[in-house]
Amino acid sequence: MTAEDTLQPLQALLSLRLADGCPCSEYDLLRWLQQPQQGLFSPTALQEPQSMFQAHFLLMHCLYSLRQQWANERSALLDISALQIQKHPWPAHSQQQQPDQHDPLAAYYLDLQHLQTSDDDIEQLLRNFWQRLLQPADEAADLATLELQPPTDAGEIRLQYRKLAMRHHPDRGGQPERFRDIQSAYQRLRQRYL
Template structure:
């Protein structure tokens, strides 16, 4: 499989990409990142099966590698008229509507800053535990204000207009639902925390 010209050489082999694609084909309508990782672990797919998800650094590495695979699959499947939707709460395959080189919304794939981030493996290589803890807030700040808000609204399953009280109520509901002590996962909870602060800071 090939990937975009602006991505670095990847050690991820075609066999691993095929295993991820197999899981997506089983549920093309979509599944969460947590569920997809769970399927890969249950199937014994390395390095996901051996990941220590209770450790922040290993959790980040698992998340990054999965999204790296997803963006490479998106680039590959675009040539077949398919689009991989990539979001921590909704990952799936749909028909591309914008023609060659465009995503489901008709936007060129290479304009996606998340794609640039996840295809750059130096982002993964430079991370340690301390950097992981500081990553999320810094990452969101690198995105443009409008895109940052759009991503945050999607994470919290909200739509504008929203006020601070609505944001806080929805945050509490989702944080309780996705807390690791209740069967959720740390990565999703971190996304929820970051989304709350993005929306509150925008007011």
Template sequence: MSDKHDELQFLLQEILNTFQSQFTAGISEFELITLLKQPPYSLFDEDALRDPLTLFQTHFVLFHSLYHLRNEWREQKVGELDIRATQIKLAPILSFDAGLQASDPLADYYLDWTNLSATDQAGVNDLLNSFWQKMAGVDGNHYFSQEAVNEAILTLQITSIECLSLAQLKQQYRKLQHAKHPDKGGSVEDSQQVLQAYTTLYKYMSNR
């Protein structure tokens, strides 16, 4: 996968990690995509979802991240994420202990990028790069207010972004997210602010 794809997939994974309360209540795929289209995330583009092929790509990329999240939450004993288009729901830990090792053809399908396209691996990479350009506004005409950028810089405690690389940005994000996480004495609001700042600066730096 390209570095740009890896970074954006990481961003999607981080955002989904903050949706534990929505998953506990239960949320449909449509509702989840709708949330991801809105601020502070603005990860999915409204117009791109009107195209059938892009809509399938959105579904696949989202489910790919959801199955990775399911595996992560299993390891952390957070719970079992039941993933369906009609409802994505987080069940209590005790409900899945006995079936952890069961074969899951759907998970295998969505975790394999080659199933996104009938083309070869190079074709899948090109398709993914094109998808993320549409969905996240990368390499496109995207407006960023200086006020929003300055606020994000302050939130992430960055001195200057002039010589800052995307890898360094991610490293600083992870450092602050670790410190601000509710499990580390932070709050949900602080954690979400850090995520929003990272999203803003990632898109801004990608479009410079």
């Protein structure tokens, strides 16, 4: 029995759940799979990083497998995005080929070896996610608020924050709004650098 064979019940349930074409989120599907009627994911599956990663990975693996299967059969299209998952009928006169064969996300989730990702790797993935989520738009503005230029480091950020906080503190005659801006910028930079 292959790993794919053991995932058949999950894939079959997902196929039934998506059959009506109504859009749903990944979270909706995960919660649905936790319900006693389905009995596939434990009620605690989303509470710890390792089990949450495994539940997410198995769900995405099955969704990408279904997308591939339905495209091969030319029976349906499956949109998988961060916001929603939705099955669409295959267009009657479509010349559309298979889903993008160079889809790195699909390649990742279709490789079951990634299911064995260690706790440390999962923690690192989560840290990287939050750093990327916070970084792009805010970092340049936060550095400017602290009157810094990239590249910088944790020590320089801490020193500049203390200097500006002393200068702009309301108890020392500074503007409360400017002081709050400095504090907020420092807190965001602190999460990234310290």
